Each structure stands twice: as structure tokens, then as C-alpha cells.
Amino acid sequence: MARMTMIQAIRSAMDVAMARDDNVVVFGEDVGFFGGVFRCTQGLQEKYGKHRCFDTPINESGIVGAAVGMAAYGKRPCVEIQFADYMYPGYDQLVQDAARMRYRSGGQFESPLVVRMPTGGGIFGGVNHSQSPEALFAHVAGLKTVIPSNPYDAKGLLIASIEDEDPVMFLEPKRLYNGPFDGHHDRPVTPWSKHALGEVPEDYYTVPLGKAAIRREGAEVTMLVYGTMVYVAEAAAEEAGVDAEIIDLRTLLPLDMEAIEKSVQKTGRCVIVHEATRTCGYGAELAAIVAENCFYHLESPVVRVTGWDTPYPHAHEWDYFPGPARVGAALKKVMEKA
Amino acid sequence: MMRELAYRLIRVLDAEGRAVGPWAPEISEEALREGLRDMLKVRAYDTRMTMAQRQGKTSFYMQALGEEAIACAFARALRPGDMHFPTYRQQGLLIANGCPVVRLMNQIYSNTEDPLQGRQMPVFYSERDYGYFSISGNLASQYIQAVGWAMAQAMDGKDGLSVGWIGEGATAESDFYSAMLFASTYRPPVILNIVNNQWAISSRESLARGSSPTFAARGVGFGLPALRVDGNDYLAVYAAAKWAAERARAGLGPTAIEFLTYRTGAHSTSDDPSAYRPKNDSEAWPLGDPVDRLKQHLIAQDIWTEERHAQAVAEIDIEIAEAQKQAEKNGTLHDGPHSSPATMFEDVYKEMPLHLRRQRQEAGV
Ligand SMILES: Cc1ncc(C[n+]2csc(CCOP(=O)(O)OP(=O)(O)O)c2C)c(N)n1
Numbered sequence: 046m047a048r049m050t051m052i053q054a055i056r057s058a059m060d061v062a063m064a065r066d067d068n069v070v071v072f073g074e075d076v077g078f079f080g081g082v083f084r085c086t087q088g089l090q091e092k093y094g095k096h097r098c099f100d101t102p103i104n105e106s107g108i109v110g111a112a113v114g115m116a117a118y119g120k121r122p123c124v125e126i127q128f129a130d131y132m133y134p135g136y137d138q139l140v141q142d143a144a145r146m147r148y149r150s151g152g153q154f155e156s157p158l159v160v161r162m163p164t165g166g167g168i169f170g171g172v173n174h175s176q177s178p179e180a181l182f183a184h185v186a187g188l189k190t191v192i193p194s195n196p197y198d199a200k201g202l203l204i205a206s207i208e209d210e211d212p213v214m215f216l217e218p219k220r221l222y223n224g225p226f227d228g229h230h231d232r233p234v235t236p237w238s239k240h241a242l243g244e245v246p247e248d249y250y251t252v253p254l255g256k257a258a259i260r261r262e263g264a265e266v267t268m269l270v271y272g273t274m275v276y277v278a279e280a281a282a283e284e285a286g287v288d289a290e291i292i293d294l295r296t297l298l299p300l301d302m303e304a305i306e307k308s309v310q311k312t313g314r315c316v317i318v319h320e321a322t323r324t325c326g327y328g329a330e331l332a333a334i335v336a337e338n339c340f341y342h343l344e345s346p347v348v349r350v351t352g353w354d355t356p357y358p359h360a361h362e363w364d365y366f367p368g369p370a371r372v373g374a375a376l377k378k379v380m381e382k383a
Numbered sequence: 384m385m386r387e388l389a390y391r392l393i394r395v396l397d398a399e400g401r402a403v404g405p406w407a408p409e410i411s412e413e414a415l416r417e418g419l420r421d422m423l424k425v426r427a428y429d430t431r432m433t434m435a436q437r438q439g440k441t442s443f444y445m446q447a448l449g450e451e452a453i454a455c456a457f458a459r460a461l462r463p464g465d466m467h468f469p470t471y472r473q474q475g476l477l478i479a480n481g482c483p484v485v486r487l488m489n490q491i492y493s494n495t496e497d498p499l500q501g502r503q504m505p506v507f508y509s510e511r512d513y514g515y516f517s518i519s520g521n522l523a524s525q526y527i528q529a530v531g532w533a534m535a536q537a538m539d540g541k542d543g544l545s546v547g548w549i550g551e552g553a554t555a556e557s558d559f560y561s562a563m564l565f566a567s568t569y570r571p572p573v574i575l576n577i578v579n580n581q582w583a584i585s586s587r588e589s590l591a592r593g594s595s596p597t598f599a600a601r602g603v604g605f606g607l608p609a610l611r612v613d614g615n616d617y618l619a620v621y622a623a624a625k626w627a628a629e630r631a632r633a634g635l636g637p638t639a640i641e642f643l644t645y646r647t648g649a650h651s652t653s654d655d656p657s658a659y660r661p662k663n664d665s666e667a668w669p670l671g672d673p674v675d676r677l678k679q680h681l682i683a684q685d686i687w688t689e690e691r692h693a694q695a696v697a698e699i700d701i702e703i704a705e706a707q708k709q710a711e712k713n714g715t716l717h718d719g720p721h722s723s724p725a726t727m728f729e730d731v732y733k734e735m736p737l738h739l740r741r742q743r744q745e746a747g748v
Contacts, residue, residue, distance in 0.1 A: 100590055134521075353743075355727055360501025364724035
């Protein structure tokens with residue numbers, strides 16, 4: 046076991062995958078010599094050569110399109126989009142091609158590729174460096190969507206994603222790269238070295254797609270969260286004194302529906318938190334699933350806490366970010382309705 | 384003949400600071416001194432804002448160190464009413480077009496007087512009155528929009544023009560090709576500038592250029608007149624801009640221009656170039672420093688002296704420092720004050736829909 050940040054764990058995943066399978070290739074903007082603007086691919090070019098880890102021109106449709114072609118041929122591309130906000134030029138390739146390749150070709154061609162991208166806010170990135178576009182992927186039939194919340198999961202999920210036969214969108218909450226973050230932005234940053242899930246095996250292991258993790262067992266309310274919101278939920282439950290069951294979804298698609306249903310049927314209450322905008326956000330899907338499958342167990346209406354339906358602002362970042370105060374208020378609200 | 388200009392280098396200032404050759408523009412002594420002051424002002428502004436970021440007064444900054452001549456000279460060659468579609472590195476357009484520095488700093492600080500109400504990251508200005516289109520974070524989208532603006536102007540029979548700006552790295556984006564193609568097909572009054580500062584974060588210019596000898600040659604491929612210009616030569620930039628603008632206003636259509644320069648500083652305050660390029664790389668750049676070169680020209684012409692230069696540098700620094708003090712009275716990013724958080728919900732739609740009104744209420748702002 047080693048102590049790793051999320052960046053190191055992601056790097057280690059690619060390292061392990063590249064060592065095990067020569068078909069794994071890594072590319073994107075600044076990822077080769079420099080090792081990526083967040084340094085997730087540092088050292089891979091040196092170790093595996095310029096044919097397997099390289100810089101691309103700044104063209105996201107080119108990055109994804111080339112990956113689709115390589116994957117169809119038989120390679121296993123794991124590409125980086127510098128910020129999730131910059132995936133849109135590649136979206137056409139993802140939706141129209143990668144997601145439907147097996148379906149439309151009757152299984153003759155496939156798209157086993159991974160698109161990694163830093164996501165989310167909390168770093169004063171403003172309108173164009175803070176977005177959380179996961180719902181835009183989860184909405185597309187044929188894509189898988191993964192969002193880890195800690196170094197251990199990040200590595201295991203990334204290896205599983207690279208080995209997966211479907212195109213996987215791998216969203217990395219950039220606010221978590223160097224430590225867990227509970228939304229208390231005025232407090233000192235905790236590093237991963239002080240967190241149990243910063244303990245990461247150096248060798249191969251996987252965390253399967255489609256399995257949620259229960260971060261805290263509880264009896265009063267189920268909290269459905271992923272990414273940064275795992276820590277916000279933990280802080281909020283603690284501060285509100287509510288016995289919450291906190292479920293870290295880890296993958297949005299495939300979704301661990303059973304874990305959700307089991308928990309909500311037990312607690313009878315549900316609070317959903319995400320940083321992305323609310324309308325047609327992933328929380329809407331979760332709320333619908335809970336309503337459809339747990340209606341008769343519910344003791345109060347499902348509540349969503351999300352980013353507001355506006356672009357992500359710069360100066361008002363902490364008014365926008367769904368922090369522990371807002372989440373705590375939601376917990377109290379579902380408890381009152383008992 | 385025209386074709387060659389995309390492969391050669393248009394220069395005016397020679398090694399002794401003389402203005403020579405067919406591109407030497409007609410420009411007044413006062414305009415030259417003004418050009419020098421514009422560049423000094425950009426440099427002083429950049430220095431102060433980079434420092435302010437280090438001091439924790441804002442989140443981010445991007446300087447134009449070493450490439451000031453391009454935006455400064457280009458702005459002076461155009462007319463009020465023309466619209467620039469810039470990248471984040473053309474603050475020189477704003478300063479040369481007379482946008483008050485305090486106003487720019489208010490944006491950098493996201494303070495109560497920020498014209499964008501703290502919504503945008505520092506340097507993502509929008510200054511319609513100064514011919515400066517709203518900056519987008521996603522590279523290259525502005526380039527085709529510049530063509531659209533020019534097409535619209537042509538539809539209305541106006542003689543204004545638009546200018547698309549892009550870094551050489553971002554020419555790799557598909558929107559760059561969209562712009563070239565629409566410019567080539569519709570021939571609207573647009574100038575398509577490519578600022579080749581050798582680096583796109585950690586990538587060398589060759590990564591975006593591929594097997595083509597120059598970026599200007601992209602224009603040739605689309606049948607556009609294309610120039611390749613020494614971007615650290617204030618006079619060459621000015622001359623090329625005038626030439627392209629006159630053509631556009633005469634109804635002769637678009638021009639593509641590659642400006643050669645060097646990104647002397649880091650990509651941004653979030654970047655540390657020592658991880659990917661040699662420390663003294665910029666000193667090896669053969670086209671020199673734009674400020675030094677224009678200064679040398681003015682001195683060679685006997686319309687400037689070292690003393691006057693030192694005095695100008697000092698005066699400008701005081702002016703910028705004063706502006707900074709004034710801006711900081713309106714607040715800084717981390718200490719505030721800012722505009723009300725309620726403004727976060729405004730301008731998403733022209734009229735605020737019910738769901739947003741409810742969210743604003745829920746936010747309690
Ligand atoms: C669509 C998109 N992809 C990636 C980025 C990240 N990014 C920001 S600036 C930059 C480099 C741009 O280099 P260049 O165009 O040469 O301009 P310069 O910074 O050198 O002025 C990159 C990759 C982005 N902003 N938008």
C-alpha cells in the first residue's frame with residue numbers, strides 16, 4: 046500500500062493498465078512531455094514512449110474521433126480532455142459515434158475507450174472551468190459515466206473503465222485531486238495522506254462499475270451523492286446531527302439501483318446532492334427512480350440540493366456551490382416532514 | 384507573388400531601428416510615441432496584476448509579455464466601431480483603444496464595480512464600447528463568430544469590419560477551419576489574425592502547424608490573401624493591419640495574418656513553464672522585444688531619448704499604481720466587496736423564469 050493523492054492514483058491506474066496491455070494508449074492536450082496540466086500523466090511518456098503517450102493538437106473532436114478510430118481497430122485509448130468544460134467539440138463524436146458503434150454495426154465495431162476529464166468547481170474557475178456535465182453523458186444510451194470521490198476508487202475504477210468494452214466518461218472532481226473537500230472553504234485543506242481512502246495498492250486491482258459504496262450507514266435519511274458532494278454530505282449530516290446513510294454512487298451509469306432502493310426503503314427519506322445545475326440534472330433521474338420504486342416507503346418528499354440553474358459564477362462561487370449549510374437545511378427539512 | 388507573403392516574413396524595423404522596405408507605413412511621430420506608451424502601459428498593467436494575483440487579491444491572471452506590439456498596433460490601425468473577437472491575451476486592444484485601466488482592474492478583482500458583476504474569471508473581459516467582444520473560455524469559438532459579425536455588417540452595407548484573433552495552438556480547433564471556410568466562401572470584411580507566440584501551454588507551435596510550413600499558409604489553402612508578419616515589429620504590425628483593413632473596407636474581402644512573436648511569460652498564473660521549456664528560451668528569440676525595438680526606432684529618429692523613456696516608464700507606473708489603488712477601493716476577489724449574489728441569477732434569460740425566481744428565493748439573496 047502507498048499513500049496517494051487522487052492525481053497519483055489516476056496516474057498509477059494508467060501506468061498499471063499500460064504495463065499490462067500494450068494496446069492501452071494515452072493522449073490529449075499537454076499530456077505527453079509535460080504530463081498534463083494537472084500532472085495526471087506525468088512520466089508515462091518517458092516510461093512507455095511517444096507512441097503510447099503523446100500530445101495532441103488542441104482539437105477535442107480530433108482527440109475523441111481518433112480514439113474512436115483506434116478503439117474500433119482494437120486499441121484501448123484512454124484520452125484526456127483538459128477540462129470537462131472543453132469536451133463539447135468532442136461531444137458529437139461521443140454521442141453519434143462512440144455511443145452507438147456496436148449497435149449500429151451489428152457488433153462488427155466497438156468503442157472501448159475512456160475519456161478522462163476534470164470536472165466541477167470550487168477552484169474559482171468561473172463559467173468555463175467549473176462545469177459538471179455528467180447528465181449530458183448519462184442521458185446518452187451507450188455511454189457509461191463514472192465519477193470517483195477518492196484515490197482508492199479513482200484507481201480501481203479507472204482500470205476497470207479502461208478494461209471495459211464500452212465507452213466510459215471518467216469525470217475527475219478537480220477539487221478532490223489533492224484532498225477531500227467538504228465545502229468549508231474557509232478551513233485548511235486536508236490532504237489525502239490523512240484520509241483512509243488515500244491508501245492505495247501500487248499494483249493492479251479494480252473497483253467494478255455499477256457498484257455504489259455506503260460511506261456512512263444510517264437509519265433516518267438516505268443521501269445520494271457522488272464526487273465532491275460525498276464530503277459535503279458527510280459534513281452536513283454531522284453538523285445537522287442527522288443519522289444519514291450516505292451512498293456514494295461512484296458510477297452514474299450503470300447505476301446501482303438496488304443499493305439506492307434498499308437504503309431508501311429502510312430510511313424512508315431521501316436527499317440528493319450534486320453540484321451540476323438542477324433542471325434535468327442527474328438528481329432528477331435519481332428522484333424519479335426513488336419515486337417509482339420506493340414511493341410507499343417515503344415519509345417525506347425527496348429533496349434535491351444542486352448548483353443553481355445559472356452558469357457557474359466566479360466571485361459568487363460559494364453562493365453557488367451546494368455547501369454543508371444548504372445540504373444541512375435540506376436534511377432538516379426532510380426530517381421535519383416526518 | 385501574393386502567395387509568397389504567407390511564407391516570407393514582413394518586417395519594417397531593421398537591426399538599427401530604421402524603418403525600411405515597402406511595408407514602412409506612414410505614421411506620425413506622435414502616433415509612434417503613443418504606440419510606445421500603449422505597450423508600456425500594457426506591460427505595467429500586466430506586472431501589477433500578476434503581482435496582485437500572487438498577493439492573493441485575485442484568482443488568476445494572464446499577461447501578454449513580449450507580444451504587446453500586436454494588439455497595440457492593430458488597435459491603432461483600426462477605427463472605432465470595428466469589432467475585435469479576441470482571445471484572453473489581447474488586453475493591448477483595450478488599453479490602446481482607451482478603455483480605462485481601473486475598469487479592467489475592477490474585472491480582475493471581481494469587485495463591486497466589475498462590469499461583469501464577478502461572473503467571469505479574471506481577463507475574460509467584455510467591452511462592447513471599446514470594440515472588444517465577450518471572451519469565451521473555450522478556445523476558437525470566437526473566430527467563426529467574427530466572420531458572422533462581418534457577414535452581418537456586409538448585409539447592412541456598413542463599412543465596419545471585424546477581426547478574429549486566435550493563438551497558433553488554438554488554430555487546431557475545428558472552429559478555426561469553419562472561420563476560414565466561411566471567410567473564403569462569403570468574402571466578408573473580416574481580418575483573421577493568428578498570434579503565433581511559439582507555445583500553447585507546454586506544446587510547441589509545430590504541433591498545431593503539422594506539416595505546413597507556416598500558419599499563414601492555412602489562408603492560402605482557403606484562397607485567402609495571407610501575410611506572415613514580424614509581430615514584435617510595431618510598424619510591421621501597423622502596416623499589415625492598415626493594408627488588410629483598407630482591403631476589407633474597399634469590399635475586397637478577408638485577409639489572414641500570422642504574427643510571429645514569443646510568449647515570454649508563463650501561460651497563466653496557474654502555469655510554471657520551467658517544467659517544459661528551458662529557462663532562457665525567450666532570450667534566444669531572434670525577433671527581439673517589441674518595446675525595445677520601437678524605442679530604438681524613436682531614438683534613431685531623434686524623437687525620443689533614454690531619459691524621456693525612463694520618465695515615461697516611471698509616469699506610467701505611477702498611473703497604473705494609482706488606478707490599482709482606486710480599483711482596490713471597490714474591493715478585491717477574496718476580501719470583497721462584490722456585487723450582490725442576487726446578480727448571479729440575472730441575465731441567464733432576458734426575463735427570469737419562475738424556476739429561477741424560486742431558486743433565487745431559496746438562495747436567500
Ligand atoms: C476548447 C478548449 N480546449 C482546451 C482549452 C485549454 N487551454 C486554454 S489555453 C490553451 C492553450 C492555447 O494556446 P494558444 O492558442 O497558442 O494561445 P496562447 O495561450 O499561446 O496565447 C489550452 C489548451 C480551452 N480553453 N478550450
